[in-house]
Amino acid sequence: MAQRIERLAAERWGGLRPTVLVGTDLGLMKALDRVSRFAASDSPVLITGETGTGKELFARALYLLREHRSGPLLSINCAQYHDGQLIASELFGHRRGSFTGAIADHRGMFEEADNGVIFLDEVGELSLAAQAMLLRVLGESEIVPVGSTKATRVHVRVVAATSRNLLQMVQEGSFRSDLYYRLNCLHVVVPPVRERGDDWALIVRHYLDQLIKKSGHAKRMSADSCALLKRHDWPGNVREVKSVVDTGFHLSDDGVIEPLDFMDQLQAVSRFEVASTTSIAREDDLAVRAMNRMLRDAVNFWDAVHTPYLAHELTRADARQIIEDGLHKSRGSYKRLVALFNLPASEYLKFMDFLRHQRLKPDDGERGSTLPSVAMQ
Numbered sequence: 001m002a003q004r005i006e007r008l009a010a011e012r013w014g015g016l017r018p019t020v021l022v023g024t025d026l027g028l029m030k031a032l033d034r035v036s037r038f039a040a041s042d043s044p045v046l047i048t049g050e051t052g053t054g055k056e057l058f059a060r061a062l063y064l065l066r067e068h069r070s071g072p073l074l075s076i077n078c079a080q081y082h083d084g085q086l087i088a089s090e091l092f093g094h095r096r097g098s099f100t101g102a103i104a105d106h107r108g109m110f111e112e113a114d115n116g117v118i119f120l121d122e123v124g125e126l127s128l129a130a131q132a133m134l135l136r137v138l139g140e141s142e143i144v145p146v147g148s149t150k151a152t153r154v155h156v157r158v159v160a161a162t163s164r165n166l167l168q169m170v171q172e173g174s175f176r177s178d179l180y181y182r183l184n185c186l187h188v189v190v191p192p193v194r195e196r197g198d199d200w201a202l203i204v205r206h207y208l209d210q211l212i213k214k215s216g217h218a219k220r221m222s223a224d225s226c227a228l229l230k231r232h233d234w235p236g237n238v239r240e241v242k243s244v245v246d247t248g249f250h251l252s253d254d255g256v257i258e259p260l261d262f263m264d265q266l267q268a269v270s271r272f273e274v275a276s277t278t279s280i281a282r283e284d285d286l287a288v289r290a291m292n293r294m295l296r297d298a299v300n301f302w303d304a305v306h307t308p309y310l311a312h313e314l315t316r317a318d319a320r321q322i323i324e325d326g327l328h329k330s331r332g333s334y335k336r337l338v339a340l341f342n343l344p345a346s347e348y349l350k351f352m353d354f355l356r357h358q359r360l361k362p363d364d365g366e367r368g369s370t371l372p373s374v375a376m377q
Helices: 002-013 026-038 054-064 083-094 126-138 166-172 175-185 200-216 221-231 237-251 269-273 286-295 301-310 316-330 332-338 343-356 364-370
Strands: 045-048 071-076 119-120 158-160 187-189
Touching: 002 054, 026 054, 026 187, 026 316, 045 054, 054 071, 054 119, 054 158, 083 126, 126 158, 166 175, 200 221, 200 237, 286 301, 286 316, 301 316, 316 332, 332 343
Parallel strands: 045 158, 045 187, 071 119, 119 158
Antiparallel strands: none
């Protein structure tokens, strides 16, 4: 399926819109199968997934797999328009004099996309007024340009995408419930990279091959780099993989890409993750050794950190960094952190009292700089 989509994209757009979906994970295959089945319908499709997962590629795949591909595919990022009237004008058009700056009639994207597909990225950013106009398009297949009272019929398939939790927005009153259920007629969930097994390695190889072909210089990831990337959970998903490969390729001095060539591009990765998987760790780094004793050797927190800390072998900065790194791994949960540090749940209060007494518990602002943000799936 992925090969067919890539071929159809090349036939349709040449090299302008390469549509390459890399991976063999079952979750990705299920999402592609849904896209293939939904392509035969004219109903709206809602594509959800974390930022950077490639939702626009799935929208292109829906367009390419249609039986009739004569109409255009137009895309718009709703998040770039903070003015409700401006986004309404872009989508539905306006009439001359309808607002300040409207010096001539303007055809909106829905008119331009007639008999085709319109992709609304970050649809959750639409104003309530624009949501009402979109609802009319979906229900009546007609638009009313800003400043006009005359409706114009259009035949456009809507594919919307978001990384936000629209159902929660409905409950909060910032997204219309009737529009949500209209858009959610057919639903495709794009899985994050961390849930796709070893697909990260295939994506790395894909982008690396592209750079090699373009530059003519052969390069590869070192064993240390592969070990680090294998353990990374990729909060930035495919977009982050591409950034890491691109940076590492251009900053490496020879044919081997080492962790130091791309570390700055890894989102929310700590020095412990780097040190525990690569040879750049110093043998005398007691903080790294303490963390490894807990994670690798199942030594509990009291023996690995508490005792050397009280003996002044570990500094407060070392201990604080260990806690922050543990919170990164436990997704901000202190209860999961207790289990990660090999302590029974009954010692949770004792553990928290120690952190507070020694001023080792990061406040929200400090922890926010260490922990990754978790987007809606």
